[in-house]
Amino acid sequence: MNSLVSASHLQLAAFVLGTIGWILCTVSMGIVEWRVWHVDNTTIISSGIAWVGIWKLCFISYLHVSPGYREQFCHKFSGYDSFIPHEIYAAQGLLLIAMFMGLLGLAATIFALRNVYMGITHKTLIAPFFLVGGIFYIFAGLCVLIPVSWNFYSVTHNQSIAFPPSYYMPSSPAAQEAGAAIPVGIVAVILLLLSGTFSLSYRFPMTTNTLMKS
Numbered sequence: 449m450n451s452l453v454s455a456s457h458l459q460l461a462a463f464v465l466g467t468i469g470w471i472l473c474t475v476s477m478g479i480v481e482w483r484v485w486h487v488d489n490t491t492i493i494s495s496g497i498a499w500v501g502i503w504k505l506c507f508i509s510y511l512h513v514s515p516g517y518r519e520q521f522c523h524k525f526s527g528y529d530s531f532i533p534h535e536i537y538a539a540q541g542l543l544l545i546a547m548f549m550g551l552l553g554l555a556a557t558i559f560a561l562r563n564v565y566m567g568i569t570h571k572t573l574i575a576p577f578f579l580v581g582g583i584f585y586i587f588a589g590l591c592v593l594i595p596v597s598w599n600f601y602s603v604t605h606n607q608s609i610a611f612p613p614s615y616y617m618p619s620s621p622a623a624q625e626a627g628a629a630i631p632v633g634i635v636a637v638i639l640l641l642l643s644g645t646f647s648l649s650y651r652f653p654m655t656t657n658t659l660m661k662s
Contacts, residue, residue: 469639481627539595553584582647589640
């Protein structure tokens with residue numbers, strides 16, 4: 449058992465990193481600040497800043513609110529909205545896939561670690577599950593990397609979005625910058641890829657193999 453445990457330290461670290469990466473992936477999905485737009489017209493968007501996420505658009509407005517108070521207005525995106533750019537559609541789908549794949553990776557790693565620490569010496573109940581978990585982690589990391597890098601590219605090139613008039617948004621911002629969701633997503637990518645690499649590096653200890661054969 450000692451050889452099993454000592455051979456799986458990296459995989460334990462993979463589980464910790466994978467858990468944090470999966471949580472950050474989930475958090476990035478819920479953060480509305482993917483792209484921060486700075487607009488010139490502050491008649492409706494009182495602060496001059498709007499936050500474009502993958503599920504909705506939000507901004508602060510003082511209209512229809514008592515003096516001294518402010519209210520955040522949000523427009524949720526629909527699957528039928530034709531104005532939504534491809535990078536946002538891609539982010540919606542790929543992050544959902546990443547969340548599911550990361551969860552499967554965690555489940556596989558937990559099962560393998562459980563067998564290790566319970567002293568179960570069957571190779572087929574440990575090594576394949578670390579392998580599968582690593583594949584799921586890496587796949588999840590790539591699913592996060594694509595939308596994060598694509599949206600970051602759109603921000604750096606100040607690409608526009610043709611919002612409908614009901615959104616009170618200009619089609620192009622005066623300037624835009626990456627919101628908090630993008631660095632959170634980048635950290636999630638790094639942790640998930642590291643976790644996958646650690647999981648795939650598992651080698652079943654030869655001493656245990658010898659004991660099983662005897």
